[in-house]
Amino acid sequence: MADKAQKEYQSIFDHEYFFHGVHADRLVALTSQSGESSFMKLFQRNVDVFMVAPVVGFVYGKRSPVDSAQPDRTINFAQMTYCKNDLIFNYRLITLLDKEYEPDTGKRLDKAFRYIGTPQAELDEKRFEEYMRGGIDVLYEKLVAPGHDYEKNLILFLEEFDERYLSPQDAEVDLVKIAHEL
Amino acid sequence: MLLKSLHIKNFRQFIDETILFGDGLDKNVTIIMGDNGSGKTTIAQAFSWCLYCSTDFKDSILINRKVANEMSIGSEEDVSAELVLQHADVDYTVTTTQTYRKEFTGKIKSFNPTQAIRYKRADGQQEFIKDSLKVQGLIRKILPKDLSRYFFFDGERINLMSKEIQNGHSTTFMTAVRGLLGLGAFEAAIGHLKPTSSGVIGKYTAKFSSGTNTTITTASDKSTECTDKIAANNKKIEILKAEKEQADQRIVDLSVEIKSHEEGEKLQIRKEKLAGKRAAAQASLLKAREKLFKDFGASANNYFSQPLIRDALGMIAAEDLEGKDIPSMHAKTIDYLLKHGECICGEKLVAGDAHYQHLVGLLQYLPPQSIGVSAGNFTSEGKTRLSHTTNLYSSSVETASLIESIDDSITSYEGDITEIEKQLTGYTGVGHLQQELSLCQKTSRDNDYKISQLTADNGKLEWQKGQYEAQLQSLALADEKNKAIATYKAYAQYIYDTLSQEYAIEEKKTRDELQDSINQIFKTIYAGGLSLKIDDHYNIQVFVDQFSEFNTDIETSTAQSISVIFAFISGIIKMARERQNAGEDQLIQTEAYPLVMDAPLSAFDKRRIKTVCEILPSVAEQVIIFIKDTDGDIANEYMKAKVGAQYNFEKISEFETRLK
Numbered sequence: 001m002a003d004k005a006q007k008e009y010q011s012i013f014d015h016e017y018f019f020h021g022v023h024a025d026r027l028v029a030l031t032s033q034s035g036e037s038s039f040m041k042l043f044q045r046n047v048d049v050f051m052v053a054p055v056v057g058f059v060y061g062k063r064s065p066v067d068s069a070q071p072d073r074t075i076n077f078a079q080m081t082y083c084k085n086d087l088i089f090n091y092r093l094i095t096l097l098d099k100e101y102e103p104d105t106g107k108r109l110d111k112a113f114r115y116i117g118t119p120q121a122e123l124d125e126k127r128f129e130e131y132m133r134g135g136i137d138v139l140y141e142k143l144v145a146p147g148h149d150y151e152k153n154l155i156l157f158l159e160e161f162d163e164r165y166l167s168p169q170d171a172e173v174d175l176v177k178i179a180h181e182l
Numbered sequence: 183m184l185l186k187s188l189h190i191k192n193f194r195q196f197i198d199e200t201i202l203f204g205d206g207l208d209k210n211v212t213i214i215m216g217d218n219g220s221g222k223t224t225i226a227q228a229f230s231w232c233l234y235c236s237t238d239f240k241d242s243i244l245i246n247r248k249v250a251n252e253m254s255i256g257s258e259e260d261v262s263a264e265l266v267l268q269h270a271d272v273d274y275t276v277t278t279t280q281t282y283r284k285e286f287t288g289k290i291k292s293f294n295p296t297q298a299i300r301y302k303r304a305d306g307q308q309e310f311i312k313d314s315l316k317v318q319g320l321i322r323k324i325l326p327k328d329l330s331r332y333f334f335f336d337g338e339r340i341n342l343m344s345k346e347i348q349n350g351h352s353t354t355f356m357t358a359v360r361g362l363l364g365l366g367a368f369e370a371a372i373g374h375l376k377p378t379s380s381g382v383i384g385k386y387t388a389k390f391s392s393g394t395n396t397t398i399t400t401a402s403d404k405s406t407e408c409t410d411k412i413a414a415n416n417k418k419i420e421i422l423k424a425e426k427e428q429a430d431q432r433i434v435d436l437s438v439e440i441k442s443h444e445e446g447e448k449l450q451i452r453k454e455k456l457a458g459k460r461a462a463a464q465a466s467l468l469k470a471r472e473k474l475f476k477d478f479g480a481s482a483n484n485y486f487s488q489p490l491i492r493d494a495l496g497m498i499a500a501e502d503l504e505g506k507d508i509p510s511m512h513a514k515t516i517d518y519l520l521k522h523g524e525c526i527c528g529e530k531l532v533a534g535d536a537h538y539q540h541l542v543g544l545l546q547y548l549p550p551q552s553i554g555v556s557a558g559n560f561t562s563e564g565k566t567r568l569s570h571t572t573n574l575y576s577s578s579v580e581t582a583s584l585i586e587s588i589d590d591s592i593t594s595y596e597g598d599i600t601e602i603e604k605q606l607t608g609y610t611g612v613g614h615l616q617q618e619l620s621l622c623q624k625t626s627r628d629n630d631y632k633i634s635q636l637t638a639d640n641g642k643l644e645w646q647k648g649q650y651e652a653q654l655q656s657l658a659l660a661d662e663k664n665k666a667i668a669t670y671k672a673y674a675q676y677i678y679d680t681l682s683q684e685y686a687i688e689e690k691k692t693r694d695e696l697q698d699s700i701n702q703i704f705k706t707i708y709a710g711g712l713s714l715k716i717d718d719h720y721n722i723q724v725f726v727d728q729f730s731e732f733n734t735d736i737e738t739s740t741a742q743s744i745s746v747i748f749a750f751i752s753g754i755i756k757m758a759r760e761r762q763n764a765g766e767d768q769l770i771q772t773e774a775y776p777l778v779m780d781a782p783l784s785a786f787d788k789r790r791i792k793t794v795c796e797i798l799p800s801v802a803e804q805v806i807i808f809i810k811d812t813d814g815d816i817a818n819e820y821m822k823a824k825v826g827a828q829y830n831f832e833k834i835s836e837f838e839t840r841l842k
Contacts, residue, residue, distance in 0.1 A: 039472040044479050055486045086483065089567075092560055093490045096497060109501065113553035113560070151474055155582050158485075162575040165489040 009119045012129065013084050013091075017050065017075040021067025023133050026140040028073065034150040042143055042150060047079040051086055053135030054128055058094045059165060062134030063127075088116065091128050101127055183324055184804050185776050186266040186273070188232070192246045193261050194224045194239075195839040201225070203776075203806055204826015205268075211799050211824040212806045213817060214841075216831030221839040222808035226780035229334050232263035232278045234318075234327050235295045243290060245282045247837040253284040269324045275300040276321065334778045365692060368685040375678040378413045379406050383678060386671035390654060390664050398664070401654040408647035415636045415643070422636070424719070426629040429622040436619040439612075446609040453602045460595040467588045474581045477574065484567050485574040491564045498561055503554045513548040516541050692757075693720070700753035704745055706793060714746065722746060748794060751777060776804035795820035 019027050031043050043049045057063060080087070095112040101124075102108045115121045142157040143150060189200045203212045216222050227237040231244070243250075244261050253259055262279040280295035298312040299320055311317055321327075377383035387409075390402045520541060523531045531538045546552060658664035697716045704714050715723045724746065777798060795817055798805050805824075809817055818825065832840045 034475075035471060037468060037472050040475050042475065042478065043482075048479065048482070052482045052486055055483070055490060059486065059489065089560070089563060090483075090487065093487060093494050096494045097490055105497065105501065109498075109503070109553055109557070113556040151471065151582065151585070154474065154478060155578055158575040158578050161486065166575070 009117070009122075011117045011121060012125050013080060013087050014117075015080070016077045017080060018071035019046070019073040020071045021069030023064070023067055023136050024069075024071065024073035026136050026144070029144045030136070030139055034148070040150075042139075042154070045079060046073060046075045047083050049136060049139070050075055050132060051083060051090060053139060054094055054132040055090055055135065056138050057131035057133070057135030058098070059161075060134070060138045062138050063130035064133035064137050065130065066133065091116070091125075094128060094131060095124055098127065183267055183269045183776065185229075185778070185806065186268060187264075188225070188228060188266075189262075189264040190225075190228050191262045192249050192259060193228055193231075193244055193263055194246060195221050195837055196224065196841075197246055197249065197838060199841045201829060201841065202827055203804065205804055209824060209826030210804045211821050212804075212827040212829075213821070213825055214806070214808045214829045214831070215810070216808075216839075217810065217833070220831035220833045222831070223780050224839075226334060226778060226808055228263050229265065229778055230330065231295075232265045232276055233321050233325065233330065235278060235297065243282075243292060244280065245290065245292075248835075250282065250284070250290050253282075253290075255284055255286055255288070258283045267324070272301050272303075274320075274324070276317075334780075365685070365689055368681065368688060372678065372681050372685060375674055375681070376413070377409045377675070377678070379410050382674045383671060384409060386667055386674060387654075389667050390658055398654065398657050398661075401650045401657065405647055405650035405654060408643045408650065412640050412643050412647070415640050419633055419636050419640075422629040422633050426626050426633070427719070429625040429629070432622045433619060433626065436615055436622065440615050440619065443609070443612045443615070446606060447612055449602050449606055450609070450611065453599055453606070456595050456599050456602070460592055460599065463588050463592045463595065467585060467592065470581055470585045470588060474578060474585070477577055477581065481572055481574045484571045487567065488571055491568055495561055495564045495568075498557050501557075503557045508544065508547050511548055513545050516545055516548065693718075696753055696757055699757050700749045703752045703756070704749035714749065722750060748798075752798065776806060778806040780808045791816050792820050799824040 027046055027049055030049050031041055031046060034040050034042070043052070092112040095116075096108050098108070102111060111121065111124050115124065142160070143153045146153050146156075184205045185203045186205060187200060187202045190196050191198050201212070201214070204210055214222060214225060227239060231237045237244070245259060246261075249259055258281050260279050260281050262277065264275060264277045266273065266275050268274070277298045277300075278295050279297075281293045283291050283293070285291050296312070297314055297317040298310065299317050300308065300310050303309055311320065373381070375382045377387070379385070379388065384406055387402055387406050390398050519525055520531060520533075520538065525531055525537060525541070529537055531541065547554070655668065658668045693716050697714065700716070700722070701714050704712070713725045715725060717723065798807075799821060805821075807817060818828075829841045832842050834840060
């Protein structure tokens with residue numbers, strides 16, 4: 001039974017994905033054209049939001065429950081498949097570092113590398129989706145809500161992110177440290 | 183010519199009106215006053231219609247609207263004007279009538295106007311002429327149409343007329359002026375005698391009897407042919423010269439105008455350059471803005487992941503998961519070997535034996551039991567991502583400052599363009615002026631060439647003619663009859679030459695007198711240091727007295743232009759009058775003419791109105807003046823003593839005005 005369940009289990013990256021209610025609306029706003037050219041979009045595709053949002057949600061510590069409204073925006077299977085490797089990479093990143101969710105390092109490693117794609121990952125995926133929705137909220141709040149000048153919003157958001165998480169000095173020290181450690 | 187009365191019927195807004203003009207020696211001014219639109223211009227135009235069957239009205243239908251409306255279908259009504267005038271002591275009554283019929287469609291159809299003249303001949307016999315050609319011929323003798331515009335003139339056209347007077351006229355105008363100044367008799371005599379085939383001299387040449395000598399006929403014909411060709415060429419040269427003069431004058435005007443537009447042209451070019459720069463900057467702006475979004479789309483994932491990758495890689499490194507795993511092998515491989523009971527090396531595997539247990543032990547180091555390989559792959563991927571991550575923030579800031587700087591440039595270009603546009607308000611470019619200039623320059627060059635060709639041609643013809651004449655002379659002397667013809671021809675030629683010389687002297691004298699006369703009046707009207715000069719073609723040029731040595735015509739202001747035309751008209755009339763008084767036994771005969779002026783004072787200031795009012799009645803035999811009420815009061819004040827008749831317009835409706 002367990003083998004059958006394992007065989008039949010499909011992770012969120014294995015099928016079409018649906019967005020509901022407010023997050024579907026915000027997804028629309030984040031992928032809408034903001035200028036005279038079709039290149040002037042914050043995100044070209046829904047899957048691009050799906051890729052960046054969980055990371056942003058996790059970095060900003062923001063999780064958001066699923067909206068109860070009916071789904072009205074999707075990421076089709078083809079797009080999902082095309083980006084699957086990147087999506088799994090981000091999933092592993094978050095799962096590895098979410099100490100709040102799982103304080104035990106060994107178990108986090110198991111979640112990231114051993115349980116991924118198995119029924120044991122179901123709750124972990126739901127946690128990942130919460131970060132993704134939280135990330136959509138953060139992106140919307142930072143890039144769309146302040147006003148129509150998306151270019152200005154973009155710069156301010158990048159500046160904030162840079163100052164908070166990537167201040168040059170820290171980044172340099174960290175990268176050197178990581179290099180030595182590896 | 184003096185105007186006695188004008189009777190108009192159904193003519194525009196006048197249903198049936200008669201005006202008797204002041205024509206006494208002391209009371210020679212008639213003032214007709216009315217507001218704008220009351221009919222002053224209509225009365226003035228009635229003179230032109232009565233004499234020449236033409237008006238300046240845009241609407242060719244002259245019949246009174248009220249009368250036309252009341253006409254029944256199929257009925258006819260006449261529009262007529264009857265002008266009684268005195269010319270060379272003969273009273274003429276000129277009548278022009280035009281019949282209008284109301285068609286069945288309700289439209290008004292007009293027929294061609296008809297003219298008739300009644301007058302009493304010197305022998306007391308009444309003459310009545312209604313043949314239109316004869317009527318027009320007689321009117322032409324009384325007052326040629328070309329010249330009439332300057333006696334029946336519209337104050338509102340004064341600038342245009344002044345330009346015409348200054349910048350060249352048709353040959354007919356020149357002839358008309360000469361005729362008016364009494365040079366007509368000279369011209370007629372010279373014309374009668376001229377050596378062309380239609381002239382006396384030409385006819386004598388043709389009369390040479392050839393007898394049996396065909397050489398005489400040939401020489402005579404050839405001589406006449408040369409003369410005719412020379413005359414025809416001279417006519418062509420005259421026309422070409424007039425055209426060239428006009429073209430040259432226009433070249434000067436256009437050059438001045440184009441020069442005045444030079445600054446505008448420079449501004450226009452600068453504006454176009456700025457507009458080009460603005461368009462390029464706008465394209466760059468679009469690209470830069472696109473770049474901002476494209477960069478974000480391409481790098482956002484790696485950029486935001488950076489801090490997480492660093493932490494995750496640190497964590498994996500701390501767990502020391504690498505180095506223990508069997509590379510490139512999966513647990514499924516071991517499962518397969520165990521299931522088939524044989525190792526890769528060929529050793530048999532039995533459940534529970536040492537080999538079997540060793541292989542089972544290896545499962546700990548293979549996925550999915552072992553995560554070392556996955557973690558290793560993840561680490562490699564993470565390192566790659568870190569190494570490929572660009573600083574999205576700094577590159578975006580760079581792009582944003584580029585956008586800002588391009589935006590600033592566009593704002594600056596737009597500011598400059600707006601400023602230039604302000605300066606260019608009303609500027610329409612010089613393209614059309616350049617085109618016209620090229621055309622005029624071409625005309626001038628072409629005519630120059632044609633004139634030189636015709637002159638050279640005439641040279642040859644003169645030589646040939648001389649040859650034929652000499653031949654004819656020697657042959658004619660051999661024959662008695664031809665000898666007589668040659669003698670008559672010689673007399674005629676002598677008279678022709680003498681008259682031509684006299685005419686040239688008299689014409690020059692007349693022109694000088696006219697120049698003096700016009701200057702005298704001009705200086706009274708226009709108190710300024712300007713003088714007028716009249717050239718061979720009776721064109722008037724304005725010169726500044728103190729700079730007369732420069733001998734250049736100057737651009738005239740409106741006031742100067744008005745004064746020029748007044749001086750011209752008054753000068754001609756004054757001279758005509760003086761010559762009339764000088765006696766009739768001379769070849770030079772003249773006739774006095776009236777001045778009929780529509781709104782002449784509206785363009786003058788009060789001081790000049792006074793001057794004009796004082797001068798006109800003294801220079802013209804008769805003055806008929808149409809003026810606005812406001813100007814009328816001033817005119818009345820200054821010309822009171824000279825006013826012989828005065829009328830006021832009473833506007834009954836839009837379609838009817840009466841005279842009181």
